[in-house]
Amino acid sequence: MLELHGISRSFGDRLVLDDVSFTVGRGRLTGFVGGNGAGKTTTMRIILGVLAAHAGTVTIDGVPVGGAQRTRFGYMPEERGLYPKMQLVEHLTYLARLHGFDRDGATGRAEVLVERLGLTPRAKDPVESLSLGNQQRAQIAAALVHDPDVLVLDEPFSGLDPMAVEVVQGVLAERAAQGVPVLFSSHQLDVVERLCDDLVIIAGGKVRAAGTREGLRREHGRARHEIVAEGDMGWLRDVPDVRVDELAGGSAVFEAPADVAQQVLGAALARGPVRAFTPLRPSLAEIFRDVVADEPELEEVAL
Numbered sequence: 001m002l003e004l005h006g007i008s009r010s011f012g013d014r015l016v017l018d019d020v021s022f023t024v025g026r027g028r029l030t031g032f033v034g035g036n037g038a039g040k041t042t043t044m045r046i047i048l049g050v051l052a053a054h055a056g057t058v059t060i061d062g063v064p065v066g067g068a069q070r071t072r073f074g075y076m077p078e079e080r081g082l083y084p085k086m087q088l089v090e091h092l093t094y095l096a097r098l099h100g101f102d103r104d105g106a107t108g109r110a111e112v113l114v115e116r117l118g119l120t121p122r123a124k125d126p127v128e129s130l131s132l133g134n135q136q137r138a139q140i141a142a143a144l145v146h147d148p149d150v151l152v153l154d155e156p157f158s159g160l161d162p163m164a165v166e167v168v169q170g171v172l173a174e175r176a177a178q179g180v181p182v183l184f185s186s187h188q189l190d191v192v193e194r195l196c197d198d199l200v201i202i203a204g205g206k207v208r209a210a211g212t213r214e215g216l217r218r219e220h221g222r223a224r225h226e227i228v229a230e231g232d233m234g235w236l237r238d239v240p241d242v243r244v245d246e247l248a249g250g251s252a253v254f255e256a257p258a259d260v261a262q263q264v265l266g267a268a269l270a271r272g273p274v275r276a277f278t279p280l281r282p283s284l285a286e287i288f289r290d291v292v293a294d295e296p297e298l299e300e301v302a303l
Contacts, residue, residue: 003060008055040154082135082139116167151172220282224254224279
Protein backbone atom coordinates (compact mmCIF):
# COMPACT_ATOMS: atom_id res chain seq x y z
CA MET A 1 0.00 0.00 0.00
CA LEU A 2 0.97 3.62 -0.47
CA GLU A 3 1.37 5.51 2.81
CA LEU A 4 2.13 9.12 3.68
CA HIS A 5 3.51 9.75 7.16
CA GLY A 6 3.64 13.26 8.62
CA ILE A 7 4.28 15.10 5.36
CA SER A 8 4.96 18.83 5.77
CA ARG A 9 6.01 21.38 3.18
CA SER A 10 6.47 25.15 3.16
CA PHE A 11 6.99 27.73 0.43
CA GLY A 12 8.85 30.59 2.05
CA ASP A 13 7.08 31.37 5.31
CA ARG A 14 3.82 29.75 4.16
CA LEU A 15 3.11 26.26 5.49
CA VAL A 16 1.13 24.53 2.74
CA LEU A 17 1.16 20.95 4.11
CA ASP A 18 1.01 20.29 7.83
CA ASP A 19 1.56 16.73 9.08
CA VAL A 20 -0.36 15.09 6.22
CA SER A 21 -0.81 11.35 6.77
CA PHE A 22 -3.08 8.87 4.98
CA THR A 23 -3.07 5.47 3.29
CA VAL A 24 -4.03 4.34 -0.22
CA GLY A 25 -4.70 0.62 0.00
CA ARG A 26 -4.00 -1.91 -2.74
CA GLY A 27 -7.08 -2.47 -4.83
CA ARG A 28 -8.69 0.65 -3.37
CA LEU A 29 -9.87 3.76 -5.16
CA THR A 30 -9.12 6.68 -2.86
CA GLY A 31 -10.71 10.05 -3.57
CA PHE A 32 -8.65 13.08 -2.53
CA VAL A 33 -10.85 16.15 -2.17
CA GLY A 34 -10.39 19.71 -1.02
CA GLY A 35 -10.96 23.28 -2.10
CA ASN A 36 -8.61 25.41 -4.18
CA GLY A 37 -5.26 25.73 -2.43
CA ALA A 38 -6.02 22.94 0.03
CA GLY A 39 -2.77 21.10 -0.76
CA LYS A 40 -3.88 18.31 -3.09
CA THR A 41 -1.51 19.00 -5.98
CA THR A 42 1.44 19.68 -3.68
CA THR A 43 0.82 16.36 -1.92
CA MET A 44 0.68 14.49 -5.23
CA ARG A 45 3.89 16.12 -6.43
CA ILE A 46 5.64 15.01 -3.26
CA ILE A 47 4.41 11.44 -3.78
CA LEU A 48 5.88 11.54 -7.29
CA GLY A 49 9.15 13.14 -6.17
CA VAL A 50 8.55 16.30 -8.19
CA LEU A 51 8.73 18.22 -4.91
CA ALA A 52 10.60 17.26 -1.75
CA ALA A 53 8.86 17.11 1.61
CA HIS A 54 10.39 19.17 4.41
CA ALA A 55 9.28 16.52 6.89
CA GLY A 56 7.73 13.08 6.73
CA THR A 57 8.02 10.07 4.46
CA VAL A 58 6.24 8.38 1.57
CA THR A 59 6.38 4.57 1.58
CA ILE A 60 5.09 1.74 -0.58
CA ASP A 61 4.50 -1.50 1.30
CA GLY A 62 6.55 -0.08 4.16
CA VAL A 63 9.60 0.79 2.03
CA PRO A 64 10.54 4.48 1.50
CA VAL A 65 9.74 5.46 -2.07
CA GLY A 66 12.76 6.25 -4.24
CA GLY A 67 13.54 6.65 -7.91
CA ALA A 68 13.26 2.96 -8.76
CA GLN A 69 9.79 2.66 -7.23
CA ARG A 70 8.59 5.87 -8.88
CA THR A 71 9.31 4.49 -12.35
CA ARG A 72 6.45 2.10 -11.62
CA PHE A 73 4.06 4.93 -10.76
CA GLY A 74 1.52 6.30 -13.22
CA TYR A 75 0.90 10.03 -12.86
CA MET A 76 -1.59 12.31 -14.55
CA PRO A 77 -0.96 16.00 -13.81
CA GLU A 78 -3.79 18.48 -13.89
CA GLU A 79 -1.93 20.40 -16.60
CA ARG A 80 -1.75 18.49 -19.89
CA GLY A 81 1.84 17.54 -20.72
CA LEU A 82 1.78 15.62 -24.00
CA TYR A 83 3.72 16.50 -27.16
CA PRO A 84 1.15 18.30 -29.33
CA LYS A 85 2.61 17.38 -32.75
CA MET A 86 2.87 13.61 -32.16
CA GLN A 87 0.16 11.23 -33.29
CA LEU A 88 -1.74 9.75 -30.36
CA VAL A 89 -0.73 6.07 -30.75
CA GLU A 90 2.81 7.08 -31.68
CA HIS A 91 3.03 9.19 -28.51
CA LEU A 92 1.72 6.46 -26.22
CA THR A 93 4.04 3.92 -27.85
CA TYR A 94 6.98 6.26 -27.24
CA LEU A 95 6.05 6.60 -23.54
CA ALA A 96 5.74 2.84 -23.12
CA ARG A 97 9.16 2.32 -24.71
CA LEU A 98 10.66 4.81 -22.26
CA HIS A 99 9.49 2.40 -19.55
CA GLY A 100 11.22 -0.59 -21.12
CA PHE A 101 8.63 -2.11 -23.47
CA ASP A 102 9.86 -3.30 -26.86
CA ARG A 103 8.22 -1.76 -29.94
CA ASP A 104 5.61 -4.48 -30.43
CA GLY A 105 4.72 -4.57 -26.75
CA ALA A 106 4.56 -0.77 -26.54
CA THR A 107 2.38 -0.50 -29.65
CA GLY A 108 0.07 -3.21 -28.32
CA ARG A 109 -0.32 -1.42 -24.98
CA ALA A 110 -1.03 1.86 -26.75
CA GLU A 111 -3.64 0.38 -29.08
CA VAL A 112 -5.45 -1.44 -26.27
CA LEU A 113 -5.72 1.74 -24.19
CA VAL A 114 -6.80 3.87 -27.14
CA GLU A 115 -9.62 1.40 -27.84
CA ARG A 116 -10.59 1.06 -24.17
CA LEU A 117 -10.82 4.83 -23.77
CA GLY A 118 -12.88 5.27 -26.94
CA LEU A 119 -10.15 7.03 -28.92
CA THR A 120 -9.68 4.60 -31.82
CA PRO A 121 -11.09 7.01 -34.46
CA ARG A 122 -8.45 9.55 -33.34
CA ALA A 123 -5.55 7.10 -32.98
CA LYS A 124 -3.47 8.64 -35.78
CA ASP A 125 -4.42 12.26 -35.12
CA PRO A 126 -1.89 14.70 -33.67
CA VAL A 127 -2.55 15.33 -29.97
CA GLU A 128 -3.05 19.06 -30.59
CA SER A 129 -5.98 18.31 -32.94
CA LEU A 130 -7.93 16.40 -30.30
CA SER A 131 -10.81 18.01 -28.43
CA LEU A 132 -10.13 18.99 -24.83
CA GLY A 133 -12.08 15.97 -23.59
CA ASN A 134 -10.14 13.60 -25.85
CA GLN A 135 -6.87 15.19 -24.76
CA GLN A 136 -7.89 14.42 -21.19
CA ARG A 137 -8.50 10.79 -22.09
CA ALA A 138 -5.15 10.72 -23.90
CA GLN A 139 -3.45 12.02 -20.75
CA ILE A 140 -5.07 9.21 -18.74
CA ALA A 141 -3.83 6.68 -21.32
CA ALA A 142 -0.32 8.13 -20.91
CA ALA A 143 -0.48 7.48 -17.16
CA LEU A 144 -1.55 3.87 -17.77
CA VAL A 145 0.47 2.81 -20.80
CA HIS A 146 3.40 1.32 -18.85
CA ASP A 147 1.09 -0.82 -16.66
CA PRO A 148 1.98 1.01 -13.41
CA ASP A 149 1.91 -0.45 -9.90
CA VAL A 150 0.51 2.79 -8.38
CA LEU A 151 -1.77 5.40 -9.97
CA VAL A 152 -1.85 9.07 -8.92
CA LEU A 153 -4.28 11.18 -10.95
CA ASP A 154 -4.89 14.91 -10.53
CA GLU A 155 -8.41 15.85 -11.71
CA PRO A 156 -8.80 12.96 -14.19
CA PHE A 157 -12.48 13.77 -14.86
CA SER A 158 -12.00 17.46 -15.66
CA GLY A 159 -13.49 18.42 -19.01
CA LEU A 160 -15.12 15.03 -19.66
CA ASP A 161 -18.72 14.63 -20.75
CA PRO A 162 -20.91 12.18 -18.79
CA MET A 163 -20.27 9.28 -21.20
CA ALA A 164 -16.51 9.81 -21.04
CA VAL A 165 -16.69 9.99 -17.24
CA GLU A 166 -18.31 6.54 -17.23
CA VAL A 167 -15.57 5.14 -19.48
CA VAL A 168 -12.77 6.52 -17.30
CA GLN A 169 -14.50 5.29 -14.14
CA GLY A 170 -14.55 1.81 -15.61
CA VAL A 171 -10.86 1.93 -16.55
CA LEU A 172 -9.82 3.05 -13.06
CA ALA A 173 -12.03 0.45 -11.41
CA GLU A 174 -10.38 -2.24 -13.57
CA ARG A 175 -6.94 -1.10 -12.41
CA ALA A 176 -8.01 -1.20 -8.78
CA ALA A 177 -9.47 -4.67 -9.27
CA GLN A 178 -5.97 -5.78 -10.29
CA GLY A 179 -4.62 -4.67 -6.90
CA VAL A 180 -3.30 -1.23 -7.87
CA PRO A 181 -3.58 1.59 -5.29
CA VAL A 182 -5.39 4.45 -7.06
CA LEU A 183 -5.34 8.00 -5.67
CA PHE A 184 -7.30 10.62 -7.59
CA SER A 185 -8.35 14.17 -6.87
CA SER A 186 -11.54 15.71 -8.19
CA HIS A 187 -13.83 18.67 -7.62
CA GLN A 188 -16.72 16.56 -8.95
CA LEU A 189 -17.94 15.20 -5.63
CA ASP A 190 -20.76 13.19 -7.19
CA VAL A 191 -18.19 11.26 -9.26
CA VAL A 192 -15.96 10.72 -6.24
CA GLU A 193 -18.93 9.45 -4.25
CA ARG A 194 -19.87 6.91 -6.92
CA LEU A 195 -16.37 5.66 -7.58
CA CYS A 196 -14.23 5.75 -4.45
CA ASP A 197 -13.79 3.18 -1.71
CA ASP A 198 -11.98 5.58 0.61
CA LEU A 199 -11.85 9.34 1.05
CA VAL A 200 -9.29 11.86 2.19
CA ILE A 201 -10.55 15.41 2.81
CA ILE A 202 -7.86 18.08 3.04
CA ALA A 203 -8.22 21.77 3.90
CA GLY A 204 -5.60 24.36 4.73
CA GLY A 205 -2.84 21.80 4.26
CA LYS A 206 -4.25 19.48 6.94
CA VAL A 207 -6.15 16.22 6.60
CA ARG A 208 -9.55 16.96 8.11
CA ALA A 209 -11.10 13.53 7.60
CA ALA A 210 -10.04 10.18 6.16
CA GLY A 211 -11.59 6.74 6.00
CA THR A 212 -14.00 4.58 4.09
CA ARG A 213 -16.94 6.22 2.38
CA GLU A 214 -19.44 4.58 4.73
CA GLY A 215 -17.26 5.18 7.78
CA LEU A 216 -17.17 8.91 7.09
CA ARG A 217 -20.93 8.93 6.64
CA ARG A 218 -21.32 7.38 10.09
CA GLU A 219 -18.73 9.66 11.69
CA HIS A 220 -19.71 12.99 10.19
CA GLY A 221 -23.27 12.53 9.01
CA ARG A 222 -26.17 14.20 10.74
CA ALA A 223 -29.08 12.07 11.96
CA ARG A 224 -31.69 13.10 9.39
CA HIS A 225 -34.97 11.41 8.49
CA GLU A 226 -37.74 11.86 6.00
CA ILE A 227 -41.32 11.16 6.99
CA VAL A 228 -44.42 11.12 4.79
CA ALA A 229 -47.79 10.94 6.52
CA GLU A 230 -51.40 11.49 5.48
CA GLY A 231 -51.94 14.27 8.01
CA ASP A 232 -50.20 17.64 8.20
CA MET A 233 -46.77 17.44 9.88
CA GLY A 234 -46.71 21.06 11.08
CA TRP A 235 -46.74 19.87 14.71
CA LEU A 236 -43.19 18.59 14.19
CA ARG A 237 -41.87 22.15 14.64
CA ASP A 238 -42.84 22.04 18.31
CA VAL A 239 -41.12 18.74 19.18
CA PRO A 240 -38.08 19.27 21.46
CA ASP A 241 -34.65 18.30 20.02
CA VAL A 242 -35.98 18.28 16.45
CA ARG A 243 -34.72 20.58 13.70
CA VAL A 244 -37.02 20.70 10.70
CA ASP A 245 -35.14 21.16 7.42
CA GLU A 246 -38.07 20.78 5.01
CA LEU A 247 -41.82 20.78 5.59
CA ALA A 248 -44.63 20.56 3.03
CA GLY A 249 -48.00 19.30 4.24
CA GLY A 250 -47.58 15.66 5.25
CA SER A 251 -43.93 15.44 4.14
CA ALA A 252 -41.01 16.53 6.32
CA VAL A 253 -37.25 16.17 6.52
CA PHE A 254 -35.88 16.64 10.01
CA GLU A 255 -32.76 16.19 12.11
CA ALA A 256 -32.97 14.53 15.51
CA PRO A 257 -31.20 11.93 17.68
CA ALA A 258 -32.23 8.34 16.96
CA ASP A 259 -34.43 8.01 20.06
CA VAL A 260 -36.22 11.27 19.33
CA ALA A 261 -36.75 10.23 15.71
CA GLN A 262 -38.49 7.09 16.92
CA GLN A 263 -40.68 9.23 19.16
CA VAL A 264 -41.60 11.35 16.13
CA LEU A 265 -42.59 8.20 14.25
CA GLY A 266 -44.74 7.04 17.16
CA ALA A 267 -46.43 10.43 17.44
CA ALA A 268 -47.11 10.49 13.69
CA LEU A 269 -48.62 6.98 13.79
CA ALA A 270 -50.85 8.07 16.65
CA ARG A 271 -52.24 10.81 14.39
CA GLY A 272 -52.87 8.59 11.37
CA PRO A 273 -51.24 6.46 8.66
CA VAL A 274 -47.55 6.98 7.86
CA ARG A 275 -46.59 6.20 4.27
CA ALA A 276 -42.81 6.37 4.65
CA PHE A 277 -40.17 6.87 7.33
CA THR A 278 -36.62 6.83 5.96
CA PRO A 279 -33.19 7.64 7.43
CA LEU A 280 -31.26 9.90 5.03
CA ARG A 281 -27.61 9.18 4.38
CA PRO A 282 -25.47 12.29 4.02
CA SER A 283 -23.89 12.90 0.64
CA LEU A 284 -20.17 13.45 0.25
CA ALA A 285 -20.90 17.08 -0.61
CA GLU A 286 -22.69 17.55 2.74
CA ILE A 287 -19.86 15.89 4.66
CA PHE A 288 -17.29 17.98 2.79
CA ARG A 289 -19.12 21.23 3.57
CA ASP A 290 -19.36 20.34 7.26
CA VAL A 291 -15.70 19.30 7.54
CA VAL A 292 -14.20 22.34 5.78
CA ALA A 293 -16.86 24.92 6.65
CA ASP A 294 -14.37 27.23 8.38
CA GLU A 295 -11.62 27.07 5.72
CA PRO A 296 -11.25 29.86 3.10
CA GLU A 297 -10.20 28.92 -0.42
CA LEU A 298 -6.65 29.85 -1.43
CA GLU A 299 -4.65 29.58 -4.60
CA GLU A 300 -2.26 26.65 -4.37
CA VAL A 301 1.35 27.42 -5.16
CA ALA A 302 2.22 26.16 -8.65
CA LEU A 303 5.77 25.16 -9.51
